[in-house]
Amino acid sequence: MTIDLQAREIQPLRHTYAHVAQYIGGDKHATRYQEATLGAQPSANFHYRPTWDPEHEIFDTGRSAVKLADWYVLRDPRQFYYASWTMTRARQQDAMESNYQFVEQRGLVGKMSDAVRAKACDLLMPLRHAAWGGNMNNCSIAAYGYGTAFTAPAMFHAMDHLGTAQYLTRLGLALDEPAVLEAGRQAWLDDPRWQVLRRYVEDTLVLSDPFELFVAQNLALDAQLYPLVYGSFVDDHLAMQGGTAVAMLTAFMPEWHDESAKWVDAVVKTAAAESDANRSLIGGWARAWAERAQAALAPVAELALGDAGQAALADARGALDTRLKKSGLA
């Protein structure tokens, strides 16, 4: 008996879901990112308004002063949905684990001078709390923002901030005794050099417009904080003084900042391009918060780099202004 095996091609009746096809212009092949994002925002059949905010629906575009005809235009250029985001971060986590192994096996922390180690802890330990603020703020954007294209990456961004805080904690435990974490917390609470930044973080915690919060946290603050701290201080200043181990153990942060900056810029650029009202609103927020963030980081820059601090901070501000100009905001 012979069995005749034949390959038979089965043409799918449609290539994607109707609610996705509506956004990509017809029944075409859709990427997983598009299928996980477009049309996913709950928008109808809510019977009651939330008791904690009867002015708004549970998901309401009116919570932000930014007006968009369609909030799905705020696409993430990295095309992160849950799977692609977790796989990317898992790879980075593997790289960080091997960095830790490298540093621990060779005793690189022990080879750093006490002064450099103390300096790294003085600056980086209080920043755990700033990173936690970034986590809270992005959770808030995800909760009160509108449109899955905007809120889903904000939630990823929130978890990334939490990751940064955890890496800083682990760094503290690698460099010194656990008491160093408490010392960092006390500095964040009491040391006058951290109070301006703490005020900035705490003031953003209560911002109610999710888009303004996005600008204040992800653009104005992070675009100056990350290049200043992880670029000028850790990678340039500390590494020159034998603190390469610190740069290895914080390698995730500058890499993540460069990657996520693409998303942040794309969001503000697209929103600003929609109308002049949006442009002046977002541009105004960006300028005001960038000014405040620069002032908040001034004592931190001084603490990190001494006299060279203000020049490094001005460089970071210059880079932020270039980004704003590219996004059509300056």
Add this chain to the structure above:
Amino acid sequence: MSNVFIAFQANEESYPIVEAILADNPKAQAVHSPGLVKIDAPDSLTIRRETIEGQTGRPFDLQQLHINLVTLSGHIDEDDDQFTLSWKH
């Protein structure tokens, strides 16, 4: 004139690669068969890292295309930025 070709498993990972090839090689034609996408092109076919990265928005290592590569014909010329099939030596 003879064709070169390259074939990938038809899945989510190879989709941006196929799109990038079709964008970079106007004469290339994709033939879909069950589980497989075969791309034929006269003389030569180039895969560019930059175009794939433009499709996905994420860094791409050209070696990643081997994960879903099924078969190809032509002489290979590759570096970090591009992967070219042709009959030239």
